[in-house]
Amino acid sequence: MTEPELVTQIHPLAQPALIVLAGATGDLGHRIAQHLLQRGARVRALVRPGNTKPAVETLRQQGATIVEVDFNDVGALTYACVDAACVVSAVSGLRDVIVDLQTRLLDAAVAAGVPRFIPSDYSIDFTKLPTGSNRNLDLRREFGQRLDGAPIAATSILNGMFMDLLTEQAPMVLFGVRRVLYWGSADQPLDFTTIANTAAFTAAAALDATTPRYLRVAGEVATVRGLQAAATTVTGRRFGRLRAGSLWLLKLMIQATRRLAPAPDEVFPPWQGMQYLHNMFTGAPKLAPLDNARYPEIRWTPLREVLATVP
Numbered sequence: 452m453t454e455p456e457l458v459t460q461i462h463p464l465a466q467p468a469l470i471v472l473a474g475a476t477g478d479l480g481h482r483i484a485q486h487l488l489q490r491g492a493r494v495r496a497l498v499r500p501g502n503t504k505p506a507v508e509t510l511r512q513q514g515a516t517i518v519e520v521d522f523n524d525v526g527a528l529t530y531a532c533v534d535a536a537c538v539v540s541a542v543s544g545l546r547d548v549i550v551d552l553q554t555r556l557l558d559a560a561v562a563a564g565v566p567r568f569i570p571s572d573y574s575i576d577f578t579k580l581p582t583g584s585n586r587n588l589d590l591r592r593e594f595g596q597r598l599d600g601a602p603i604a605a606t607s608i609l610n611g612m613f614m615d616l617l618t619e620q621a622p623m624v625l626f627g628v629r630r631v632l633y634w635g636s637a638d639q640p641l642d643f644t645t646i647a648n649t650a651a652f653t654a655a656a657a658l659d660a661t662t663p664r665y666l667r668v669a670g671e672v673a674t675v676r677g678l679q680a681a682a683t684t685v686t687g688r689r690f691g692r693l694r695a696g697s698l699w700l701l702k703l704m705i706q707a708t709r710r711l712a713p714a715p716d717e718v719f720p721p722w723q724g725m726q727y728l729h730n731m732f733t734g735a736p737k738l739a740p741l742d743n744a745r746y747p748e749i750r751w752t753p754l755r756e757v758l759a760t761v762p
């Protein structure tokens with residue numbers, strides 16, 4: 452008797468877990484899908500009708516089932532959620548997505564009898580932040596309250612800042628002038644995790660029926676002095692520090708930037724990035740305790756490896 456025949460005889464109904472994934476065509480989402488498939492899960496990726504991004508075809512080739520669905524239609528979403536062990540959201544957007552779309556997805560998951568939901572949080576610990584200090588995280592807290600009131604188990608993945616941003620948008624490690632730019636204290640510990648590690652952890656959590664309400668991870672916790680040392684080591688050239696000012700000054704700069712360039716429809720306008728940095732430098736959303744050891748097979752990428760990718 453072959454092994455698959457044996458398995459079918461012992462567990463006649465056993466099938467790999469089915470995970471429904473919204474936002475699978477995004478940067479984080481498609482990596483979550485890949486990790487789920489590598490772990491043997493079945494992935495049903497919900498995509499907007501007519502989505503022609505290359506990620507759709509890649510996901511299909513890798514074994515995901517692509518389901519085009521109208522995200523405004525709770526009935527259609529409910530049908531798309533049937534039989535799932537967990538609904539994972541990795542969508543990105545403002546109120547219409549984070550609160551409104553995710554509420555429809557939540558209602559659909561509940562209606563379909565799905566036992567677990569992972570919202571698109573993937574951030575610093577917004578549960579510890581005052582309302583008004585970060586527009587995007589206020590939306591996550593608002594949706595989180597709806598999630599807490601719903602008859603479904605929820606798990607938020609909190610991972611700090613995507614480490615990858617240090618070599619892209621985040622104006623912290625300034626390679627050109629060899630300085631680490633900061634506000635407040637150079638000794639404030641900050642949480643960083645790569646997008647790849649966040650995806651690997653989320654996939655593991657999606658397949659783990661015992662997860663708590665919040666899971667907190669950080670690929671590396673570093674102060675500004677730590678960033679300075681890491682940048683110096685990987686480049687072989689000494690990096691200094693550049694203190695832009697106090698947290699009060701940063702708050703004033705956020706207000707001024709928001710007034711001058713409000714960009715209300717942009718998900719990540721400059722003033723919102725500044726809010727994120729302000730939050731981090733206050734220390735309030737520091738992640739603790741960390742759940743890094745929960746899935747021992749995940750190797751956490753250190754800062755030095757990410758900084759070393761800068762040519």
Ligand SMILES: NC(=O)c1ccc[n+]([C@@H]2O[C@H](COP(=O)([O-])OP(=O)(O)OC[C@H]3O[C@@H](n4cnc5c(N)ncnc54)[C@H](OP(=O)(O)O)[C@@H]3O)[C@@H](O)[C@H]2O)c1
Nearest residue numbers: 474475476477478479499541542543571573574611612613
């Ligand atoms: N901690 C951090 O430093 C950090 C940094 C960046 C992002 N994040 C978070 O990570 C999560 C994923 O972000 P990402 O960078 O992977 O985003 P992304 O690449 O922009 O992908 C967004 C995904 O959401 C989908 N989506 C957006 N609006 C939609 C709508 N109205 N209806 C249906 N689908 C919609 C997109 O689908 P289409 O293909 O149809 O457009 C896409 O699949 C978000 O929660 C984001 O805030 C965290």
